[in-house]
Amino acid sequence: MPSAATDQFGVADELIRTERLLGAHNYKPIDVVLSRGEGVYLWDVxxxxxxxxxxxxxxxxxxxxxxxxxxTMIEQAGKLTLTSRAFRNDQLxxxxxxxxxLTGSHKVLPMNSGAEAVESAIKAVRKWGYEVKGVPEDKAEIIVCSNNFHGRTLGVVGFSTDPVARGGFGPFAPGFKVAEFxxxxxxxSTITxxxxxxLVEPIQGEAGVIIPPDGYMKEVREVCTARNITLILDEIQTGLGRTGRLLAEEHEGIVADVTLVGKALSGGFYPVSAVLSNSDVxxxxxxxxxxxxxxxxxxxxxxxxxxxxxxxxxxxxxNSAEQGxxxxxxxxxIRANAVREVRGRGLMIAVELDPSAGGARRYCEALKQKGILCKDTHEHSIRIAPPLVIDHDQTDWCLEQFDSVLTALD
Structure with missing residues (x-):
C-alpha cells in the first residue's frame, strides 16, 4: 500500500523529498526521477x-x-565477477x-573511474620523470590548463582553477602549474x-565544450616531443566516438604519449577506465x-x-560525426536572441547563451517540459550530448524542441 506521504505528494515528489533529507547536497539535479532507459530515451516514474x-x-x-x-554483463556475472589482481582472469x-x-596503445593500466585514471597517470609520469628523464626527486612539475576538469579527488581539485571545485578542500599537493587553455x-612559457x-583535455567538456584554436594540439605535440615532456590527453569525455572520431586527438592527427579513457568504455553499465600509454611511462x-x-x-x-x-x-x-x-x-x-554561440564536434555540443538570458538552467527546465533532458554548465551554457545511436528523425525532433524553447524564452 502507498504511504500517506506518497498519496499526498506523488511518487516522484516523495523520492525527491527523501533524497534531499538523507543525501549529501553535492549535486543540483534537474527534478526528474528516472526509472527506465532504452537507446536514446529515458522514462520517469x-x-x-x-x-x-x-x-x-x-x-x-x-x-x-x-x-x-x-x-555480456549477465553472462559474465554468472561466471566470475572479481578475483582481485592477486590472480589472473581470462578476460583481462x-x-x-x-x-x-583499437587505440594503437602499447601498455594498458585498467582502473575504475575516470578520476582514478587521472591519478594513476600523474603517479606514473612523476615516476617516469625521476627514473627516465632525470628530474631531481620531488621536483617534478605537471602543467595543466585553466578551466580544466579532470575529476573530484583531492589531488585533482588541487590543480583546478574553479573556486567551487577547490574552495575549502586544501591544503593541496604541490607540483602543478597552470597555463591558459x-x-x-x-x-x-610555463615549461621548466x-x-x-x-595534462590537457582536447576539448574542455565541463567548461562548456571549449574547443582550442586549430593547430593548437599539433603545436603542443611538437613542443612536448622537442622538450621530452609526456603529453597526457584526458579523453574520458571526448573519447570513444563522442566527437565523431574514436579519439578527439585524431582531429589534428596527433598521438598522445598517455591517453585516458573511461565513461563510455563500459557503455554505462559499470565503472571502467584505463590509462593507455607508450611502453616508457x-x-x-x-x-x-x-x-x-x-x-x-x-x-x-x-x-x-x-x-x-x-x-x-x-x-x-x-553516426556521431554525421548527426553531430x-x-x-x-x-x-535557430533565430533566438538569447543564443550567443554554438560550439561542438560530433555529438559534443554546447549552446552558449547571452548573460542577459537569465541563465541556462531555466532553459534546461523548459526543455524538460518538452521531453528533452540536458544540463546547464558554467551558468550560461547548455550542454547537448545525446547517445551516438540517435537517428535523423530523432535529431529533427530534438531541433524542433530547442527551436521552440529558445525562441519562446526570448
Whole structure:
C-alpha cells in the first residue's frame, strides 16, 4: 500500500523529498526521477518519455541498456565477477589486446573511474620523470590548463582553477602549474627543466565544450616531443566516438604519449577506465607500487570488450560525426536572441547563451517540459550530448524542441 506521504505528494515528489533529507547536497539535479532507459530515451516514474541529451556525461555513448552489452554483463556475472589482481582472469588479456588494437596503445593500466585514471597517470609520469628523464626527486612539475576538469579527488581539485571545485578542500599537493587553455605561448612559457608532463583535455567538456584554436594540439605535440615532456590527453569525455572520431586527438592527427579513457568504455553499465600509454611511462611501475582491487576485474573487462565492439561494428562513431554536424547546423540556424554561440564536434555540443538570458538552467527546465533532458554548465551554457545511436528523425525532433524553447524564452 502507498504511504500517506506518497498519496499526498506523488511518487516522484516523495523520492525527491527523501533524497534531499538523507543525501549529501553535492549535486543540483534537474527534478526528474528516472526509472527506465532504452537507446536514446529515458522514462520517469510517471511514465513520461524524454530524449536524453546528456548521456550521463558521455558514459552511455552506446545508448541506454544496449542489448549486447547487457547480455555480456549477465553472462559474465554468472561466471566470475572479481578475483582481485592477486590472480589472473581470462578476460583481462583479451581486453588488453582489443583496446590496444583499437587505440594503437602499447601498455594498458585498467582502473575504475575516470578520476582514478587521472591519478594513476600523474603517479606514473612523476615516476617516469625521476627514473627516465632525470628530474631531481620531488621536483617534478605537471602543467595543466585553466578551466580544466579532470575529476573530484583531492589531488585533482588541487590543480583546478574553479573556486567551487577547490574552495575549502586544501591544503593541496604541490607540483602543478597552470597555463591558459588554447594558448601555445602560455604553455611554452610555463615549461621548466622539471616539467614531466602536460595534462590537457582536447576539448574542455565541463567548461562548456571549449574547443582550442586549430593547430593548437599539433603545436603542443611538437613542443612536448622537442622538450621530452609526456603529453597526457584526458579523453574520458571526448573519447570513444563522442566527437565523431574514436579519439578527439585524431582531429589534428596527433598521438598522445598517455591517453585516458573511461565513461563510455563500459557503455554505462559499470565503472571502467584505463590509462593507455607508450611502453616508457607505464613501464616504470613495478609490483606493489600501484593497484586497484576492482581494476581489471573480469566483469569490467568483459563489459568493456563488448562496449568497444558495438561502438565500431554498429557505426556509432560515423553516426556521431554525421548527426553531430546536422544537429550543430540546425542549432546555429535557430533565430533566438538569447543564443550567443554554438560550439561542438560530433555529438559534443554546447549552446552558449547571452548573460542577459537569465541563465541556462531555466532553459534546461523548459526543455524538460518538452521531453528533452540536458544540463546547464558554467551558468550560461547548455550542454547537448545525446547517445551516438540517435537517428535523423530523432535529431529533427530534438531541433524542433530547442527551436521552440529558445525562441519562446526570448
Amino acid at each position: 510517471d511514465g513520461n518519455r524524454y530524449l536524453d541529451c546528456l548521456s550521463a556525461y558521455s558514459a552511455v555513448n552506446q545508448g541506454h541498456c544496449h542489448p549486447k552489452i547487457l547480455e 588479456a583479451p581486453f588488453y589486446e582489443e583496446i590496444a588494437e 588554447g594558448n601555445i605561448d602560455a604553455f611554452k 627543466e622539471n616539467t614531466v608532463a602536460f 607505464l613501464g616504470v611501475l613495478q609490483p606493489g607500487q600501484h593497484g586497484s582491487t576492482f581494476g581489471g576485474n573480469p566483469l569490467a573487462c568483459a563489459i568493456a570488450r563488448t562496449a568497444m565492439r558495438v561502438l565500431v561494428e554498429e557505426g556509432m562513431i560515423e 554536424a546536422y544537429l550543430k547546423d540546425g542549432l546555429e540556424n
